[in-house]
Amino acid sequence: MKHLFTLIVFVIYSTFSVAQNSVEVKQNYKSTNLNERPKLVVGIVVDQMRYDYLTRFYNKYGDGGFKRMMNEGFNCKNNHFNYIPTYTGPGHTSIYTGTTPKYHGIIANDWYDKELKKSVYCTEDDSVQSVGTSSSAGQMSPQRMKTTTFGDENRLFTQMRGKTIGVSIKDRASILPAGHTANAAYWFQGKNEGNWISSTFYIKELPKWVTNFNKKHSVDSYLKEWNTLYNITTYTESGSDLNNFEGGFKGKETATFPYDLATLKNENSGYDILKSTPYGNSLTTDFAIAAIKGEQLGSDDITDVLTVSFSCTDYVGHNFGVNSKEIEDTYLRLDLDLERLFKSLDDQVGKGNYTVFLTADHAAVNVPAYLQSVKIPAGYFDSRDFSKKINNFMETTFGASDLIESIMNNQIFLNRKKIQELDLDLDDVQEAIVNEIIGYQYIDKAYTATAMSNTSFSTGIERLIQNGFSQKRSGDVIYVLDPAVISYSKTGSTHGSAFEYDTHVPLLFFGKGIKHGQTLQKTEITDIAPTMSALLNISYPSGNIGKPLEFVFN
Structure with missing residues (x-):
């Protein structure tokens, strides 16, 4: 009987110990997979941003935008694209999939389809319908992208409970980053509409918060004069305002400040004129902030993903060139929009609860005509x-x-x-x-x-x-x-090559899980997705070839 009693005590003790250990394991699992994960990951892509825009305009930036990311986060100073062509569609796809066109299949913005025997657009999809517009501008989806994004992997990991929302003026810059499983991707329909739209690939109708945003038509408030944010004489980091290397707008003889957008609107495709001004970035910021609130992103312990692409920097660069006063002003104003976005994240999600990365989908070359004028081969x-x-x-x-x-x-x-x-x-x-x-x-x-x-x-x-x-x-x-030879107009600039001026772009991380520091170690654009995946403790995207940048983590 004594041995039987001892055995019973041992079994009860062992059972209690196993149960206690099980509770501890569950608690540890919850701690590792929920509490250590950011509530929200925000991916920011600045279209056509050269790395030297960080350093060239640094002294004129405020403390809450680019500088906040550099001063609080990690700066990868030698970050490059590892493929060509360096275009918007492939760029956004590679950032979020961790792989290159060789695997994800988005080989350009448009390409010749050898089976269909015609040119196709990277996100066009006749099988879906527009949402929010009667035009065909919403017939878009990520169907041609062959691999997953880290947002897709987060959706799978969280059993579709973690949300993914894409926002950009450009359709492809919203759709491709958001991925295949996104709750929604939104882009701007200009012309005579001035509304944010989507596709039946994601939703059957616009949610109430988007409808309310469009009804306010705050876009009209941006049809105003575009003049320099500060006195133009202080813009010493860019060339002269009047020169032979810039395009400008129809209806204005010279590409010089100021620009009366309300007057120029009708000759420049209506609301589309905002795309070639910094106000389009401000509108994007307004909508992104509305999306955080409307979708309740980062409101619980299940990680959400928000992809934001600022496209207007690309339009301005194409129109005016990388050495223009217009580019300098656009980045100084973008800096203020970033500060506004970060403050909104602080208020709505909470400091220390979100993680942000910022990069670009490509950079750009100086206007070849300008380079020729200073005796550089072009x-x-x-x-x-x-x-x-x-x-x-x-x-x-x-x-x-x-x-x-x-x-x-x-x-x-x-x-x-x-x-x-x-x-x-x-x-x-x-x-x-x-x-x-x-x-x-x-x-x-x-x-x-x-x-x-x-x-x-x-x-x-x-x-x-x-x-x-x-x-x-x-x-x-x-x-x-x-080098510096392009197939383009004699005014404005473009991109697409394998040269440093097109491949060298910023890469900044800051927020939860990110330490303060910087490196000159070479990193590649395909490293971003596995780094975010590692931060979230989820599977890497299906075609990933990049490596997680463990030195950016706390």
Whole structure:
């Protein structure tokens, strides 16, 4: 009996200990997976932001925007894109998927579809309908993106309880970051409407908070004079206001301050004029703040994700160039909008409860005409002349005038069916084109699709080309232009290359889980998604090739 009593006591004690340990494990699990996770992750992409905008305008920024991120968070100073082309669609996709066009499939904003035999837009989707507009502007979805985003993975991890909302003036800059499982993505329909819209891919009708935002039509308050925030004589970090390198607006003779937007509206596509001013960024901030409140983002312990892209910096850069007074003013005003957004996060979510990262989808080159004026090699590539020359070459060499189906994004797409009918060898045709165009002015490098598929490049521009090359979607020949040579107008600027001026962009982290510091260690745009995934203790996106930047964590 004594042994039986001892055994019973032992069993009861063991059972109690196991139960107690189980409670402790559950408590620890809750602590690890809930309390240590931020309530809200905010991803900010500033369209066409060069890294040097952080340093060039630093002394004129306030303490609550860019400087707050740098002073409280972590600054990766040597952050680069690791593929080309450096465009908006691929850029936003790569940031949130942790991979490159080679895997996620968004090889450009538009590209030639080899099966459909026509150009397609990265987010167009005729199978869905517009929400919030009677136009086709809402027929968009992420259907062409092949991989998941870290927001998708967070939705899966939380059994769809964690929300994801995308916000941007541009449709592709809202849709692609938000991912496949987003609760909603919203973008701006300008022209004669001036409303925020969406797609039936996400929702059947606009939620009440969006409807109320649109009804207020606060967009009208931004149709005002755009003058410099501070005295223009203090804008010493940019070139002269009157020069030959800027586009400007229809209806105004010179691209100089001030701009009366209400007067210029009708000649510049109505409300779309705001896209090329800093006020479009302010409108985006207004809507993002409304989204935080309307969707109750960060209101519980289940992590939500908000993606915000400031697109107007890109429109201003394309119109006026990276050295313009307009660009400087746009960034000084964006700094104030960031401060406003961060204050709203402090109030609605709480300091220490959210995590933010800020980066760019690409940078930009100085206006080549300006570079030429200061004796730096630059130029303009005539794409029409190139198309004419290469088609003449094909007819002379192979006896056919229809061997090229399309030339887009510095890629040549061949008519493979015709090549087969003529009993030509595809590799030979590709190689012949490479040998021909490498002699053309402004073409620095050229490669065949065969080379991209069969050779592994680990360094240089060749690596970036390969990271952007999709066997199913990319062309038969890829060519690279000389540095600072673009196919664009003589005013304003653009992007897309593998050169430092297009690849070097900011990467700032701050908020919950992020320590204060900085590094010159090279980081890549594909490192952001796994870093956020690691912070959240969730699976990495399905196509991820990046590495988590553990040195940014507390």
